[in-house]
Amino acid sequence: MRTTTAPSGGSFDGRWATEVCRACDPVFAAADVGFVRSGDVTDPGDQKVGAILWEADPTRFAARYPDSGIVRSYGEDQWPGVGCIDFWLYVEAEAATLRLSVEGWSLPHLAIEATGHGGMDGMQVASVFARILGVSPGRPGRASSR
Template sequence: MFAEKYPDSGVVEAYGGQWADVRCIDWWVYVEAERRQCRVSVEGWNLPDLRLDLTGAGDGFALADLFARLLAVPSPSVGAG
């Protein structure tokens, strides 16, 4: 269960008694093209403002690396390329 693996995430507190009915947690990526950045937001998770600089090449891998670090899982971009 997500809450057991990530007890400091704050998702249980964010949902309160509704937590048992939550089947997924939404992740949003807001692209700010004029700044060549994206901002990542995770529903109900106590995270700082997460931003990535965009280069146009390898942005998907950079985003995958960010998610992997947050979830403490191997990056899908390792060995790619």
């Protein structure tokens, strides 16, 4: 059964985002393509986090993941001007859903049912990002099979 708001005791606030990032940051570090977290987008009214963005260095990303089709997706002419490769986590608090949107591999937005607890949600999100990037979640530097 799906809840319409975060379960009792959970939320999608700054503390939640910190815990999610604590789980995801090692995954992005393990990819070794210069990912940096660009912060989160917070609704000023209810202080709920609406999105978290990680950005990779496009040259390093394309070199590490040539099968991602990232250069082709931008086009050879536009590729030199690309500033970053975006990996978004969108938070739909009312629906208790997290949507992952990544550049490369022509993947659709991936949905994860959220708990509203940063540690648990972070592990779920990190696991999906790790599978996409072919790295082990929580173990920087170790590759897994893709």
